[in-house]
Amino acid sequence: MAKLATICYIDNGEELLMLHRNKKPNDVHEGKWISVGGKLEAGETPEECAVREIFEETGLHAHELRMRGMITFPEFTPDNDWYTYVFHVTKFSGELIDCPEGTLAWVPYQKVMDLPTWEGDLIFLEWILTDKPFFSAKFIYQDMELLDHSVVFY
Template identity: 50%
Template sequence: MKLGTLCYIENNNKTLMLHRIKKQNDIHEGNWIGLGGKIENGESPEECVIREINEESGLILKEPKLRGILTFPSFANDDDWYVYLYTATEFEGELRDSDEGVLKWIDNDKLLDLPMSQGDKLFLKWLKEYNIFSAKFVYENSILIDYDLTINA
């Protein structure tokens, strides 16, 4: 089991996205995604998302908001992934290049036009509809074959 974080940062009706085109053997290669990564030993999800955003973008998050928990059974290398999903609007610092891809502020009304995993398109919509939710996404060969959504207050 792997634990991770994922964050979508919004500013002026745009969302910061990462186009994954730089890493070798990247399961997300060619897709646009939010920023985040693996939780390290002894680290809380909040500490992880703040660290990962800073490492990947140079930005320092202020008060990331937990919005959901995403479950991906047997996702990469047959590992189950549990991902804490965050949004943020408060940050400081200057955007810098990422080792993992190209960072770009995308107009919110254009997000779903980007190449991304099928599940990402679903939970990006849910971020607009629900305060907090839990979802499970089942993929086979990078194709979404099933999902389940639980809406919390």
């Protein structure tokens, strides 16, 4: 089954807002530092989903979204292929809230790559931080280990 989701990197010009997934039981992301984001709801555009998920998880209002790419994660969860829209957000307002999914923290660019996360996240996060062109990528995981990836830049 195909699942649609967003990955949203919020950037204050020096740091990225990262989410340490340490609150949800049975979380596939448990213990990892990831971006905020989540599943598209019926009738939502990817942009609408990103704005909603950013607000629900952080309390921040996203004012400008830049879609940076699309990522396919075949069978990332049992019987589910995930298709994700990757956003970079540099204009936002509001105050951070206590996220129900984990601990939010502003992390300096130079330290983000040292956080425990998915191996693939480190690859596409570098594309965002170095302002690579729009991308379409595929990351293949098995038993939570990255087996392979491919990318096309446009």
